[in-house]
Amino acid sequence: MSEPTQRIVETNGTRLNIAEQGDGPLVLLRHGFPECWYSWRHQFDALAASGFHVVAPDMRGYGKSDRPEAIDHYTIFHFVGDMVGVLDAPETSTAVIAGHDVGANVAWQAALLRPDRFRAVIGLSVPFRPRQGASDQRHAADGRGAILPAPFPGARRRRSGIRTGPASDRARHALRRVRRCAARWRR
Numbered sequence: 001m002s003e004p005t006q007r008i009v010e011t012n013g014t015r016l017n018i019a020e021q022g023d024g025p026l027v028l029l030r031h032g033f034p035e036c037w038y039s040w041r042h043q044f045d046a047l048a049a050s051g052f053h054v055v056a057p058d059m060r061g062y063g064k065s066d067r068p069e070a071i072d073h074y075t076i077f078h079f080v081g082d083m084v085g086v087l088d089a090p091e092t093s094t095a096v097i098a099g100h101d102v103g104a105n106v107a108w109q110a111a112l113l114r115p116d117r118f119r120a121v122i123g124l125s126v127p128f129r130p131r132q133g134a135s136d137q138r139h140a141a142d143g144r145g146a147i148l149p150a151p152f153p154g155a156r157r158r159r160s161g162i163r164t165g166p167a168s169d170r171a172r173h174a175l176r177r178v179r180r181c182a183a184r185w186r187r
Contacts, residue, residue: 004020005021006064011084019057022044026092027053028083028118029098032099032101055090057083060078076105080109096119096122098121099124104124
């Protein structure tokens with residue numbers, strides 16, 4: 001396959017460098033920290049060969065994209081607005097958005113805030129964390145620790161890292177199995 005082409009797109013008051021390849025339905029790839037579009041280079045050929053138009057921008061403040069000086073230009077609303085603007089550049093109405101690391105949070109929020117534009121979301125390397133409720137924030141403020149979403153049904157996890165419940169035993173057992181399997185592969 002050919003190398004992705006790069007160009008500058010003006011969106012949401014910012015100039016973003018984007019790399020793109022292929023034709024077909026749009027797949028938008030959002031990088032993590034401290035990366036740029038190039039971190040997706042291995043996925044471009046496979047996605048383009050599968051019939052997708054792949055676009056990966058350098059997010060504002062990264063790579064060849066603009067770096068606004070004001071800190072308040074780096075909110076989730078700005079990042080989601082940038083992603084919508086990237087869709088508007090090739091005049092695409094919808095896309096699948098994938099995010100890695102902190103880019104996963106932007107991908108989830110884009111799908112939540114603009115379901116009319118993002119029809120599916122893929123989060124890589126970090127779990128989805130819904131917004132905390134008022135009671136959870138109160139407990140975090142008074143030092144008792146906020147209850148976070150449990151990784152397995154039946155488990156409760158506090159900010160202190162202490163896990164309780166039958167699911168935490170299953171999680172520890174599964175982690176031991178993964179470590180044993182990984183050790184065998186290293187030999």
